[in-house]
Amino acid sequence: MAVLPPGVSSADFAFAIEQFATAVGRDWVLTTDEDLAPYRDHYSPVPLAEDELIPSAAVAPTTVEQVQAIVQTANQFKIPLYPISTGKNFAYGGPSPNLRGSVIVDLKRMNRVLEVNAERNFALVEPGVSYFDLYRHIQERGLKVWIDCPDPGWGSPVGNTLDRGIGYTMGFYRDHVGAQCGMEVVLANGEVMRTGMGAMPNGRAWQEYKYGFGPDPAGLFAQGNYGIVTKMGLRLMPMPEHWRTGLITVPKRRDLIPLVNTVNYLNDLCMIGDPWYGSPLRALLGNTEFREAATRRGGANEAEMDRFAAAADLHSWQVELQFYGSERTTLANWEYAKELMAQNVPGARLIDGESLPVPLTREQIEQTTGPYPTNMRRNITQGVPSLGIWKNLGRTEAFPDTWAQGHIGLFAVLPRSAEAVFEAQHVFADTLSDLGLQSGISAISTPLMWYQFAFLFSAGFSTGGGNAVATPEGKAKVRDGLNALLVKAAEHGWGEYRAAPYFQDAVAERYSFNDHVLRRFNETIKDAVDPNGILAPGRGGIWPRHLRGRRA
Amino acid sequence: MFARIVATGMLLAATVGVGFAQEAAGIERGKTVFEHYCAPCHGAGRGDDGAPMLPGTHALHLKYRGEKSGLLEQRTDLPFEVIKAFVRNGVASMPPFRKTELTDEDLEAIAVYLAEAAKNPAALSE
Numbered sequence: 261m262a263v264l265p266p267g268v269s270s271a272d273f274a275f276a277i278e279q280f281a282t283a284v285g286r287d288w289v290l291t292t293d294e295d296l297a298p299y300r301d302h303y304s305p306v307p308l309a310e311d312e313l314i315p316s317a318a319v320a321p322t323t324v325e326q327v328q329a330i331v332q333t334a335n336q337f338k339i340p341l342y343p344i345s346t347g348k349n350f351a352y353g354g355p356s357p358n359l360r361g362s363v364i365v366d367l368k369r370m371n372r373v374l375e376v377n378a379e380r381n382f383a384l385v386e387p388g389v390s391y392f393d394l395y396r397h398i399q400e401r402g403l404k405v406w407i408d409c410p411d412p413g414w415g416s417p418v419g420n421t422l423d424r425g426i427g428y429t430m431g432f433y434r435d436h437v438g439a440q441c442g443m444e445v446v447l448a449n450g451e452v453m454r455t456g457m458g459a460m461p462n463g464r465a466w467q468e469y470k471y472g473f474g475p476d477p478a479g480l481f482a483q484g485n486y487g488i489v490t491k492m493g494l495r496l497m498p499m500p501e502h503w504r505t506g507l508i509t510v511p512k513r514r515d516l517i518p519l520v521n522t523v524n525y526l527n528d529l530c531m532i533g534d535p536w537y538g539s540p541l542r543a544l545l546g547n548t549e550f551r552e553a554a555t556r557r558g559g560a561n562e563a564e565m566d567r568f569a570a571a572a573d574l575h576s577w578q579v580e581l582q583f584y585g586s587e588r589t590t591l592a593n594w595e596y597a598k599e600l601m602a603q604n605v606p607g608a609r610l611i612d613g614e615s616l617p618v619p620l621t622r623e624q625i626e627q628t629t630g631p632y633p634t635n636m637r638r639n640i641t642q643g644v645p646s647l648g649i650w651k652n653l654g655r656t657e658a659f660p661d662t663w664a665q666g667h668i669g670l671f672a673v674l675p676r677s678a679e680a681v682f683e684a685q686h687v688f689a690d691t692l693s694d695l696g697l698q699s700g701i702s703a704i705s706t707p708l709m710w711y712q713f714a715f716l717f718s719a720g721f722s723t724g725g726g727n728a729v730a731t732p733e734g735k736a737k738v739r740d741g742l743n744a745l746l747v748k749a750a751e752h753g754w755g756e757y758r759a760a761p762y763f764q765d766a767v768a769e770r771y772s773f774n775d776h777v778l779r780r781f782n783e784t785i786k787d788a789v790d791p792n793g794i795l796a797p798g799r800g801g802i803w804p805r806h807l808r809g810r811r812a
Numbered sequence: 813m814f815a816r817i818v819a820t821g822m823l824l825a826a827t828v829g830v831g832f833a834q835e836a837a838g839i840e841r842g843k844t845v846f847e848h849y850c851a852p853c854h855g856a857g858r859g860d861d862g863a864p865m866l867p868g869t870h871a872l873h874l875k876y877r878g879e880k881s882g883l884l885e886q887r888t889d890l891p892f893e894v895i896k897a898f899v900r901n902g903v904a905s906m907p908p909f910r911k912t913e914l915t916d917e918d919l920e921a922i923a924v925y926l927a928e929a930a931k932n933p934a935a936l937s938e
Contacts, residue, residue: 648859
């Protein structure tokens with residue numbers, strides 16, 4: 261064993277390992293370097309050194325009772341546990357823990373789809389179920405419900421939800437933690453608790469009314485460390501009959517303001533799926549003069565950007581809209597969207613996209629031609645899990661001998677306004693430039709509307725190419741850059757929505773209103789419900805009392 | 813004597829039959845595991861949104877530049893030990909896989925399946 265849990269003697273740890281083996285079987289307590297190597301963060305930006313977040317062991321239960329037994333042993337020996345679902349949370353730490361020496365509770369073997377109901381539109385799953393698993397389960401039974409999946413389909417709906425992951429269909433379903441409906445949780449004292457209607461011994465609407473009565477603690481388990489979630493209900497979108505798309509482009513830089521406001525209106529009336537913003541001016545990035553104008557310190561000059569657009573006969577912004585429903589309702593919604601856009605943004609171009617019955621055929625999903633070039637990733641708009649996004653990390657025709665070994669995700673939460681986007685463009689571009697890090701951020705970068713009611717703005721960067729992390733110095737540069745970005749974002753009132761373990765303290769540090777009352781509140785709860793501090797110490801920036809000195 | 817020969821022959825036939833059945837089951841298991849865990853990146857289908865191949869297949873295609881196939885199911889040089897080394901350690905942008913996802917027995921089955929698939933390209937996973 262390479263490392264021990266902090267504060268635990270080798271003798272006690274050996275006892276604990278024996279007890280874990282009694283609980284789950286010896287084959288499923290992993291302690292050798294070879295077996296533990298895959299629990300490292302394969303994309304870690306942290307230098308391989310004594311502070312790497314590696315576990316001391318992994319234990320893989322198949323039942324709730326086994327999870328309870330593991331928790332009891334952990335309490336006995338004060339061993340920190342770190343639960344993972346499928347361990348695929350890459351760019352956010354993968355399967356690696358917040359605290360070096362933790363024992364991973366690998367829930368991958370708890371992999372049952374317990375129920376999919378296509379009349380009331382929900383699923384109940386265990387944490388080891390992947391998006392691929394749930395999709396196959398639904399397809400094999402011919403059920404007419406969709407899942408809402410993130411880009412890589414190998415992750416877990418439970419794990420992704422608990423990290424506040426996102427998807428690409430209708431707003432309610434894109435917010436995965438918002439679309440959860442009922443959890444079963446093994447608490448730090450080993451008790452099993454169910455939230456919402458599951459708190460009734462004979463509750464019959466567990467996956468339909470998530471609140472129950474009184475405070476609903478389910479939100480505490482997302483990005484938190486108060487329990488091990490062993491079952492989760494998920495609301496599923498009924499499979500629509502039809503899918504329709506349309507493109508709207510607007511000519512001038514400031515037209516982004518009414519464009520965003522109009523899309524907000526349509527989105528908040530639940531008339532559109534995930535809107536995909538972009539800029540036709542991307543075609544000019546190869547032009548040195550334009551590139552300089554688009555990355556000008558302090559922000560682009562509006563008139564100058566408009567001149568480039570007019571000279572190239574290009575519009576400044578675009579949004580691709582998508583509509584789910586019947587052929588007639590999607591047409592009516594698209595016609596209404598066009599009417600609003602024509603009214604709100606003079607000069608807007610309104611271009612019909614595709615109109616296809618659902619489910620799309622494999623050929624239709626793979627089709628890349630259409631009325632206009634599209635940025636939409638077809639699989640995920642159709643609730644079909646895929647690993648195709650990995651094309652962005654591997655070798656490419658242009659760079660066949662190199663590859664991005666990973667990427668650092670940093671997505672700042674912005675107000676849903678064009679003014680906020682304009683500000684974020686130059687703040688992040690200038691900050692990254694000052695740090696000597698290559699980024700693609702410029703005055704034509706656009707926001708993501710993964711969440712129903714907020715913008716996320718990508719300030720992340722690849723850990724390959726010019727930002728190579730092959731050396732400790734390179735990794736340190738990336739790590740320091742991320743910290744600097746967090747500080748700069750916070751100065752402007754923007755916080756990060758999600759982070760890898762190594763950066764969670766730095767992110768949480770920015771949520772400091774009223775002398776960190778939120779963190780103090782969370783840690784008061786932590787000390788009360790997990791007095792030995794055994795569950796994922798440090799996750800979400802929440803440390804148990806005896807480990808608070810470890811806060812980064 | 814004749815009876816003993818017949819009995820021995822029947823036993824041999826039964827043993828061979830069991831062997832074939834076990835081999836077929838191993839291939840089938842390997843195919844199932846490959847399709848579940850490997851094919852989404854290393855399968856024969858097209859990639860997403862205009863990519864000519866799936867990401868893993870494309871990366872190997874670019875790496876080997878025709879010296880070897882980018883498609884794992886056309887490779888004859890991937891015994892268990894090689895597969896295990898890549899799967900457990902990861903390579904480039906492919907992360908490692910844990911025993912809770914793929915057991916060593918799963919990896920052995922994949923090796924058996926790949927060896928068979930290379931002989932029968934028509935049966936490739938999509």
